Amino acid sequence: xxxxxxxxxxxxxxxxxxxxxxxxxxxxxxxxxxxxxxxxxxxxxxxxxxxxxxxxxxxxxxxxxxxxxxxxxxxxxxxxxxxxxxxxxxxxxxxxxxxxxxxxxxxxxxxxxxxxxxxxxxxxxxxxxxxxxxxxxxxxxxxxxxxxxxxxxxxxxxxxxxxxxxxxxxxxxxxxxxxxxxxxxxxxxxxxxxxxxxxxxxxxxxxxxxxxxxxxxxxxxxxxxxxxxxxxxxxxxxxxxxxxxxxxxxxxxxxxxxxxxxxxxxxxxxxxxxxxxxxxxxxxxxxxxxxxxxxxxxxxxxxxxxxxxxxxxxxxxxxxxxxxxxxxxxxxxxxxxxxxxxxxxxxxxxxxxxxxxxxxxxxxxxxxxxxxxxxxxxxxxxxxxxxxxxxxxxxxxxxxxxxxxxxxxxxxxxxxxxxxxxxxxxxxxxxxxxxxxxxxxxxxxxxxxxxxxxxxxxxxxxxxxxxxxxxxxxxxxxxxxxxxxxxxxxxxxxxxxxxxxxxxxxxxxxxxxxxxxxxxxxxxxxxxxxxxxxxxxxxxxxxxxxxxxxxxxxxxxxxx
Amino acid sequence: xxxxxxxxxxxxxxxxxxxxxxxxxxxxxxxxxxxxxxxxxxxxxxxxxxxxxxxxxxxxxxxxxxxxxxxxxxxxxxxxxxxxxxxxxxxxxx
Numbered sequence: 001x002x003x004x005x006x007x008x009x010x011x012x013x014x015x016x017x018x019x020x021x022x023x024x025x026x027x028x029x030x031x032x033x034x035x036x037x038x039x040x041x042x043x044x045x046x047x048x049x050x051x052x053x054x055x056x057x058x059x060x061x062x063x064x065x066x067x068x069x070x071x072x073x074x075x076x077x078x079x080x081x082x083x084x085x086x087x088x089x090x091x092x093x094x095x096x097x098x099x100x101x102x103x104x105x106x107x108x109x110x111x112x113x114x115x116x117x118x119x120x121x122x123x124x125x126x127x128x129x130x131x132x133x134x135x136x137x138x139x140x141x142x143x144x145x146x147x148x149x150x151x152x153x154x155x156x157x158x159x160x161x162x163x164x165x166x167x168x169x170x171x172x173x174x175x176x177x178x179x180x181x182x183x184x185x186x187x188x189x190x191x192x193x194x195x196x197x198x199x200x201x202x203x204x205x206x207x208x209x210x211x212x213x214x215x216x217x218x219x220x221x222x223x224x225x226x227x228x229x230x231x232x233x234x235x236x237x238x239x240x241x242x243x244x245x246x247x248x249x250x251x252x253x254x255x256x257x258x259x260x261x262x263x264x265x266x267x268x269x270x271x272x273x274x275x276x277x278x279x280x281x282x283x284x285x286x287x288x289x290x291x292x293x294x295x296x297x298x299x300x301x302x303x304x305x306x307x308x309x310x311x312x313x314x315x316x317x318x319x320x321x322x323x324x325x326x327x328x329x330x331x332x333x334x335x336x337x338x339x340x341x342x343x344x345x346x347x348x349x350x351x352x353x354x355x356x357x358x359x360x361x362x363x364x365x366x367x368x369x370x371x372x373x374x375x376x377x378x379x380x381x382x383x384x385x386x387x388x389x390x391x392x393x394x395x396x397x398x399x400x401x402x403x404x405x406x407x408x409x410x411x412x413x414x415x416x417x418x419x420x421x422x423x424x425x426x427x428x429x430x431x432x433x434x435x436x437x438x439x440x441x442x443x444x445x446x447x448x449x450x451x452x453x454x455x456x457x458x459x460x461x462x463x464x465x466x467x468x469x470x471x472x473x474x475x476x477x478x479x480x481x482x483x484x485x486x487x488x489x490x491x492x493x494x495x496x497x498x499x500x501x502x503x504x505x506x507x508x509x510x511x512x513x514x515x516x517x518x519x520x521x522x523x524x525x526x527x528x529x530x531x532x533x534x535x536x537x538x539x540x541x542x543x544x545x546x547x548x549x550x551x552x553x554x555x556x557x558x559x560x
Numbered sequence: 561x562x563x564x565x566x567x568x569x570x571x572x573x574x575x576x577x578x579x580x581x582x583x584x585x586x587x588x589x590x591x592x593x594x595x596x597x598x599x600x601x602x603x604x605x606x607x608x609x610x611x612x613x614x615x616x617x618x619x620x621x622x623x624x625x626x627x628x629x630x631x632x633x634x635x636x637x638x639x640x641x642x643x644x645x646x647x648x649x650x651x652x653x654x
């Protein structure tokens with residue numbers, strides 16, 4: 001009897017546990033789903049779209065915000081005089097009358113006529129009191145500064161499901177954070193369709209997007225946009241760009257590209273303008289690369305500022321290639337300070353050969369060349385350095401003066417900023433803080449990426465670059481009384497396996513004040529026609545902007 | 561056994577009283593949905609107005625707009641500037 005008793009008892013316990021498990025499944029695991037299902041039967045469920053987060057500049061101004069626009073819809077069954085209504089809608093909304101007529105001819109209760117209609121037009125239509133025509137509110141991205149920092153911001157378009165989605169720049173990189181989380185709202189109604197008190201507007205799961213506070217200084221950005229536009233037009237370039245960063249933190253203060261586009265009407269512009277060339281375009285940096293190679297060799301104690309170049313008497317022949325200086329002038333026994341001042345290609349071949357392939361790969365890697373910088377913008381690219389066994393003697397030689405190697409402008413700016421920051425390379429960062437929907441702010445701390453050179457080497461290199469500014473080919477444009485470290489660049493553009501002598505990328509990279517840098521800046525002009533040289537085109541733009549920055553930061557000239 | 565007449569009476573009265581209260585409250589709040597709906601509409605209207613005014617404010621205070629307006633008014637970029645780099649005394653002791 002005992003075993004029978006136990007068998008029945010255990011069987012009952014097992015059945016009881018099964019019931020408990022099933023109840024747990026329905027009441028805990030599927031609780032929310034079933035609850036919504038039930039609510040849908042006695043109320044209406046609507047998807048609540050979260051409001052997209054704003055993007056604010058360092059002064060708190062929303063450079064990307066949201067505005068209300070309207071979807072105009074119609075109920076064709078309520079419209080009696082369809083021809084007249086079609087004509088009015090077409091002329092007010094500026095759309096094709098045939099399309100409106102076709103919509104109104106449909107046997108439906110609801111047809112969308114046009115979305116993104118602004119308030120004034122909506123008010124005009126409301127005054128006409130058209131029967132069967134209604135409006136739905138929509139939130140639309142709004143950029144108060146129009147095309148300012150367009151490539152940096154990106155834009156908001158639609159995904160395949162018709163939902164808002166950020167593309168390019170910050171809108172693309174931080175899309176998930178800015179978008180927030182969709183929620184569901186259930187409104188329980190009585191028999192007459194009126195909302196019931198206790199069950200009003202139960203919304204679940206909706207979270208508005210976070211706001212981004214970026215390091216972009218609106219005043220500097222505005223200034224830089226004007227200067228690069230004027231520069232491109234003045235020097236007949238096809239395009240131009242400027243990037244300014246704080247070398248001590250990696251914070252991007254301004255990033256301007258011209259030509260640009262208006263993110264409000266991005267669809268009216270060519271797709272080519274959407275990407276940010278400062279992070280997405282590779283180019284051969286030319287002479288602006290020389291300070292990196294020189295500081296690497298000095299840091300490795302392979303050369304000093306007084307080291308004499310013993311191959312600088314004329315063109316240098318490497319593996320059958322003849323390497324010349326940009327102006328065909330040669331300075332026998334020139335020292336390293338003068339090599340940078342004269343932008344001497346043969347001198348840099350000397351330095352590169354001293355550094356060797358191992359040293360070159362090692363130091364370029366530490367400067368971040370060949371890797372993404374990790375800037376928080378969508379679309380950054382980089383060209384990896386070749387593996388050691390693919391470096392030929394001529395590759396090493398030309399890399400010394402910045403040809404035969406491809407970088408993005410942000411890579412070069414970040415590497416040069418390391419020289420300004422006592423040899424410490426920071427990660428470029430656009431977003432300084434994130435503010436969530438509850439108003440809690442999380443600051444993003446600056447990140448050190450590497451220390452390619454020592455503080456001592458950085459100081460010496462900065463002085464060599466100051467000398468290059470004061471005595472080099474761009475000295476005519478310099479600002480007297482200010483200690484600016486910089487280097488011009490005139491890079492040939494490779495076309496079908498050879499370099500086009502008439503088309504260049506002119507640039508100028510530098511930082512100031514050299515002893516305690518407040519900013520590092522890179523100016524690039526693509527194919528300038530007024531002059532092909534960086535000293536004649538990019539340098540004056542650099543110093544023009546620097547002059548305004550000194551004034552903005554209240555940095556007085558040294559001495560009288 | 562004595563019946564708890566008093567207790568039963570109190571319970572019955574309580575049930576009756578609560579039923580009256582419930583009926584009264586239900587009656588009172590039955591039409592509150594309409595009022596709440598109106599309040600909600602008002603809140604939405606204010607929110608909408610806030611957004612519209614913000615857009616207007618942002619547009620007016622954008623540097624792009626200010627520069628455009630300044631240009632119309634005849635303001636031009638300052639091209640000359642000076643810096644007092646040394647300390648100049650405002651008065652000399654005699």
